[in-house]
Amino acid sequence: EAGVTQFPSHSVIEKGQTVTLRCDPISGHDNLYWYRRVMGKEIKFLLHFVKESKQDESGMPNNRFLAERTGGTYSTLKVQPAELEDSGVYFCASSQDNIWTGGDYGYTFGSGTRLTVV
Amino acid sequence: GENVEQHPSTLSVQEGDSAVIKCTYSDSASNYFPWYKQELGKGSQLIIDIRSNVGEKKDQRIAVTLNKTAKHFSLHITETQPEDSAVYFCAASRLDTGRRALTFGSGTRLQVQP
Numbered sequence: 001e002a003g004v005t006q007f008p009s010h011s012v013i014e015k016g017q018t019v020t021l022r023c024d025p026i027s028g029h030d031n032l033y034w035y036r037r038v039m040g041k042e043i044k045f046l047l048h049f050v051k052e053s054k055q056d057e058s059g060m061p062n063n064r065f066l067a068e069r070t071g072g073t074y075s076t077l078k079v080q081p082a083e084l085e086d087s088g089v090y091f092c093a094s095s096q097d098n099i100w101t102g103g104d105y106g107y108t109f110g111s112g113t114r115l116t117v118v
Numbered sequence: 119g120e121n122v123e124q125h126p127s128t129l130s131v132q133e134g135d136s137a138v139i140k141c142t143y144s145d146s147a148s149n150y151f152p153w154y155k156q157e158l159g160k161g162s163q164l165i166i167d168i169r170s171n172v173g174e175k176k177d178q179r180i181a182v183t184l185n186k187t188a189k190h191f192s193l194h195i196t197e198t199q200p201e202d203s204a205v206y207f208c209a210a211s212r213l214d215t216g217r218r219a220l221t222f223g224s225g226t227r228l229q230v231q232p
Contacts, residue, residue, distance in 0.1 A: 004161060031218060042122075043207065045219035056217050091162070095218070107220070109154070109162035 004110035006092050012116045018080040021113045025094030032075050038088035082117045089114050120145040122210050124223025139226045141208035142190040148210040151191045156205045198230045
């Protein structure tokens with residue numbers, strides 16, 4: 001089974017430019033999450049999709065960040081325009097809750113995209 | 119909101135020794151506590167989790183304990199091996215709401231010396 005795939009693995013852009021990160025979840029996983037770790041601090045939640053719908057976007061820092069998940073498959077996270085403080089590692093994760101059998105709530109994380117804004 | 123603190127930030131042990139990583143959380147309503155292992159260049163992998171209705175869970179050399187009263191939980195790795203070297207993250211969440219957001223600790227870099 002393929003894991004969660006993120007690309008690019010690294011991105012270096014100038015302040016003011018636009019960057020789009022992509023995440024391909026595990027096939028069949030309805031839940032997709034974006035997290036980020038900035039400046040070596042804690043990993044912080046950004047948002048949660050259930051299929052194509054935004055279930056929770058309480059962690060999105062500001063309107064320069066736009067996440068989409070068209071068709072409920074892969075997701076993109078666009079930063080426009082990028083600022084220096086956006087530098088960090090952006091993680092995507094997916095999960096397939098199984099409420100009825102009390103199944104695995106655990107996420108599978110991708111390896112992350114390291115974004116550097118200069 | 120929830121706040122999770124994790125200690126120590128780095129931990130070095132000799133192969134075969136035990137390692138313990140501790141986390142505290144602030145929201146008494148949190149009821150799900152997973153632990154993730156992140157190896158260099160790889161995604162974080164869930165290694166064990168515990169729900170608030172149990173106090174301890176074991177899986178081979180790995181165990182997690184939870185003290186709801188004190189609001190802390192710990193990861194125990196016994197008979198450590200070099201391949202256990204990685205960064206470990208604890209997290210807390212609530213499963214009784216529609217939210218699935220995890221609040222993470224700051225991570226512990228474990229180094230197992232052969």
